[in-house]
């Protein structure tokens with residue numbers, strides 16, 4: 370049956386339009402970029418960047434080929450060309466006073482001359498001369514950010530000096546000690562989690578988190594390449610057709626691991642803490658405290674990163690692509706910083722992306738509140754809790770199916786096409802209303818809760834999953850299934866039935882999370898020692914504790930690396946690999962001080978302050 374289905378899908382897949390190398394290069398170059406520095410070094414230099422739509426006389430053969438090729442999902446839209454010209458030198462013969470009009474005329478003329486097409490301006494990014502002042506001078510917000518950092522640094526210095534100078538025999542001042550760098554370092558490297566052996570057995574989760582985050586960085590490196598001005602767009606276009614590239618296109622689902630883990634750890638910790646106080650147990654009065662701890666942990670770093678993006682980031686470099694990439698993102702952060710801080714940035718102007726990955730923080734926070742509520746209300750009886758949560762899970766999946774079917778929303782797999790990635794999915798309802806909407810991730814959160822309740826229940830009744838044959842078989846299948854599930858997207862992409870697409874949108878994430886949960890429960894219960902040893906390696910622990918700064922910082926490195934280019938970007942496996950490697954190294958190097966100087970001390974400080 371499976372084989373038949375496989376064959377059917379392959380046959381149904383249809384053949385992609387292939388162009389020979391020669392034909393490909395007959396199309397107008399998708400990107401052109403003149404030498405920005407040389408251009409603006411000239412006293413009268415002027416540089417413009419913009420996108421143009423090609424317009425051809427009817428029945429133009431080349432244009433038909435371009436259109437056909439552009440209609441392929443895996444192609445960039447070649448009827449829209451992107452040009453960054455040194456207007457002063459390239460278009461000196463065009464007599465036009467206005468710089469913008471000169472640029473437009475110039476592109477028209479050159480496109481006409483080379484390809485016989487007319488070009489219509491679709492969007493002008495900017496025009497600037499060597500005398501144009503920086504578009505955004507240093508302002509009061511920039512200064513305020515410096516003060517913010519200065520105060521945090523000062524608190525750290527005071528706390529650290531205090532810690533070294535104090536008499537170790539006396540009880541330390543509980544406010545000052547939270548700012549001690551030595552204390553923070555101990556927290557980062559401390560091998561124990563609260564000392565409860567049940568929590569210590571969670572050590573493989575550290576490895577899972579670190580590896581997932583490294584893969585998230587890879588996915589974002591690839592998105593960054595899709596956004597840049599490419600010398601050889603055909604590399605990405607052809608690479609996208611390769612079956613293995615599905616691992617990347619469908620791989621962003623790995624983020625669901627974090628949603629699942631955050632509700633899993635929350636619920637399990639609550640269940641354990643309920644034991645300590647059997648009389649009161651778990652009740653809803655704990656909810657504000659639970660939410661407060663989460664907000665106190667995430668908000669300081671979130672404020673720092675959004676602040677940095679909105680202020681000093683744009684002053685760090687310059688280049689032809691600096692304005693569209695960095696300054697634009699900075700403007701978005703200035704517009705919607707309040708939504709970022711309230712964790713509703715996924716609802717407010719979703720097309721304006723201020724740090725694209727922060728949709729996760731918003732969804733995670735929204736679901737955390739719900740997960741906290743459910744864990745506290747159902748925590749008294751884990752067994753009943755599992756049943757109620759399973760019902761909720763089924764309802765959530767059905768609701769997602771209805772939403773997806775009704776509004777024609779698709780899983781992210783159907784959106785990972787070059788042209789959509791180029792625009793960071795702007796204007797895609799599937800991205801805004803499914804991918805980064807809380808209901809899209811709700812099943813994952815519920816699965817995390819179920820896993821926590823189930824594990825706790827098993828421990829209560831002394832059931833050992835490692836002794837169950839069924840569980841062992843499921844576990845053995847789980848790790849390969851992760852890859853199979855992601856890779857199967859290659860075939861699913863070609864299916865066009867709306868019911869199937871909606872069903873996939875509803876089932877994709879829960880299926881993946883179920884597989885991950887089985888694997889995780891297997892890791893935790895040490896079903897096989899190889900995985901356990903690998904994922905519990907001590908080196909993962911500090912890296913996994915820095916997950917929040919890593920999540921917040923890495924995109925800025927992804928984007929900066931392409932925004933500082935002054936020339937077309939060449940894409941190849943090595944180039945993307947190098948980009949990825951640099952992002953990983955720089956992200957870790959930056960995350961360490963952020964974790965030690967901001968995240969840990971602020972969290973402890975708030976906890977002491979409000980306890």
Ligand SMILES: *[C@@H]1O[C@H](CO)[C@@H](O)[C@H](O)[C@H]1NC(C)=O
Pocket residue numbers: 422439440441446447448449491
């Ligand atoms: C490509 O861009 C042009 C101009 O914006 C647009 O009219 C056309 O529909 C696009 N083609 C595809 C396949 O998206």
Ligand SMILES: *[C@@H]1O[C@H](CO)[C@@H](O)[C@H](O)[C@H]1NC(C)=O
Pocket residue numbers: 462477478481
């Ligand atoms: C392009 O510029 C040249 C001058 O170099 C001019 O002679 C020609 O008419 C222009 N062509 C168009 C289509 O504007």
